[in-house]
Amino acid sequence: xxxVCASVDExxxxxxxxxxxxxxxxxxxxxxxxxxxxxxxxxxxDLTIIVQSVGVGNWEINLLLQNRQVRKVVCNYPFYRSVSKxxxxxxxxxxxxxxxxxxxxxxxxxxxxxxxxxxxxxxxxTGAGTSVAVGKETRVFGDKEYLLExxxxxxxxxxxxxxxxxxxxxxxxxxxxxYNPEIAMSARTTIAEVENLVLxxxxxxxxxxxxxxxxxxxxxxGRPSIRVTIEAAPEEVPAIHS
Amino acid sequence: MVTPTLVxxxxxxxxxxxxxxxxxxxxxGSYVNLGIGIPxxxxxxxxxxxxxxxxxxxxxxxxxxxxxxxxxxxxxxxxCQPVTELPGSSYFSSADxxxxxxxxxxxxxxxxxxQVSEKGDLASWNIPASGRGTVGNIxxxxxxxxxxxxxxxxxxxxxxSGEPKIVRExxxxxxxxxxxxxxxTNLAVIEVTPEGLVLKEIAPGLTPEEVQAVTEPxxxxxxxxxxxxx
Numbered sequence: 001x002x003x004v005c006a007s008v009d010e011x012x013x014x015x016x017x018x019x020x021x022x023x024x025x026x027x028x029x030x031x032x033x034x035x036x037x038x039x040x041x042x043x044x045x046d047l048t049i050i051v052q053s054v055g056v057g058n059w060e061i062n063l064l065l066q067n068r069q070v071r072k073v074v075c076n077y078p079f080y081r082s083v084s085k086x087x088x089x090x091x092x093x094x095x096x097x098x099x100x101x102x103x104x105x106x107x108x109x110x111x112x113x114x115x116x117x118x119x120x121x122x123x124x125x126t127g128a129g130t131s132v133a134v135g136k137e138t139r140v141f142g143d144k145e146y147l148l149e150x151x152x153x154x155x156x157x158x159x160x161x162x163x164x165x166x167x168x169x170x171x172x173x174x175x176x177x178x179y180n181p182e183i184a185m186s187a188r189t190t191i192a193e194v195e196n197l198v199l200x201x202x203x204x205x206x207x208x209x210x211x212x213x214x215x216x217x218x219x220x221x222g223r224p225s226i227r228v229t230i231e232a233a234p235e236e237v238p239a240i241h242s
Numbered sequence: 243m244v245t246p247t248l249v250x251x252x253x254x255x256x257x258x259x260x261x262x263x264x265x266x267x268x269x270x271g272s273y274v275n276l277g278i279g280i281p282x283x284x285x286x287x288x289x290x291x292x293x294x295x296x297x298x299x300x301x302x303x304x305x306x307x308x309x310x311x312x313x314x315x316x317x318x319x320x321x322c323q324p325v326t327e328l329p330g331s332s333y334f335s336s337a338d339x340x341x342x343x344x345x346x347x348x349x350x351x352x353x354x355x356x357q358v359s360e361k362g363d364l365a366s367w368n369i370p371a372s373g374r375g376t377v378g379n380i381x382x383x384x385x386x387x388x389x390x391x392x393x394x395x396x397x398x399x400x401x402x403s404g405e406p407k408i409v410r411e412x413x414x415x416x417x418x419x420x421x422x423x424x425x426x427t428n429l430a431v432i433e434v435t436p437e438g439l440v441l442k443e444i445a446p447g448l449t450p451e452e453v454q455a456v457t458e459p460x461x462x463x464x465x466x467x468x469x470x471x472x
Binding site: 132 | 297316322333336339343373375380384415417
């Protein structure tokens with residue numbers, strides 16, 4: 001099996017208008033930068049983007065917003081930490097140009113895991129008695145209240161790995177693993193950008209983090225340049241990648 | 243005459259000492275998650291102790307901040323600061339990381355607060371008057387507040403404008419209800435109990451009346467009230 005694509009543009013070519021796309025990464029760490037840039041060069045519109053933060057640390061998400069490609073964002077960290085600093089997403093949200101579904105971090109990743117694992121939903125204590133619970137079914141187990149949270153099953157997943165082989169086996173590096181494993185398994189079509197494309201057999205089977213069955217395409221992108229820290233980064237300016 | 247609010251805002255112990263007081267509360271052998279702000283300062287006081295720091299991005303045994311030459315873009319904490327490994331560090335996915343949090347495997351979460359109620363409700367993610375409406379940076383705060391075995395809140399006793407942060411009912415959106423076990427401020431250490439808030443320790447030079455004057459709910463003064471234990 002050979003899932004290798006020659007370019008990021010080829011890898012994202014079949015993204016369609018109205019598609020939902022889960023994008024891995026935790027602020028500056030472990031995001032599929034090149035795939036998002038390729039999506040920004042694509043004509044697809046009315047997208048639902050499922051991503052941890054919206055242009056905070058992962059600056060290239062702002063390209064999608066600037067292009068007006070995004071209809072809705074599902075996230076857990078939409079804004080800059082400082083209230084005095086407004087991001088492009090915050091301004092667009094206030095102007096009603098985009099919608100936001102706020103999901104606590106642990107629920108966010110568990111909904112994606114459930115989607116990939118064929119589980120329709122689950123009960124979690126997180127968010128019980130808060131604004132996150134509004135409109136959701138609740139149930140008491142023991143003496144504790146839980147919320148029913150439903151699986152996320154996006155059309156596409158974009159992930160970033162340190163190493164990958166043509167069958168789609170992936171290895172992540174340190175804290176850049178973060179959401180990548182769950183996002184890789186969540187979607188119908190999973191596209192992995194890898195820093196290093198290696199031969200089948202080069203990855204010790206015991207060291208595979210994401211087995212290739214979850215991965216549809218693999219594209220080699222090299223190592224991204226170091227990114228600035230979250231609070232020091234200039235607003236809205238996508239980082240320049242070497 | 244100086245108003246009680248001014249006394250509170252300018253008195254008490256420093257943020258560093260608040261962090262030390264929290265560190266003294268954490269038992270050896272604990273797995274601990276530190277939130278952003280004053281909670282982060284706790285890490286300065288636990289070096290050499292048998293305490294393992296958890297970072298929700300997916301790391302246990304998170305080491306000190308990285309120096310210039312050590313910076314690795316694949317090694318950051320949940321605040322995006324470059325950090326280091328320690329002997330025995332491990333990495334894992336965010337799903338596993340939040341299984342640790344929700345599943346009661348984290349012994350102590352140290353969190354900041356906008357408001358804490360007398361029942362131990364916590365509000366920490368959204369000030370409605372900020373103009374951000376009902377949307378805000380929830381991040382991992384709701385999971386930590388709901389899942390950690392013990393939640394310690396460390397915060398200034400009053401807001402910059404002198405409003406009490408310890409209130410009868412939270413008016414800001416909740417992070418979790420009835421989750422806070424202990425409140426450490428620049429003025430006092432307060433335990434949340436079924437009977438109410440118990441004033442256990444107090445900053446040097448202050449009286450319980452002065453602390454009460456800047457605290458909305460009625461404090462039950464502990465019979466063995468002490469100075470803050472540093």
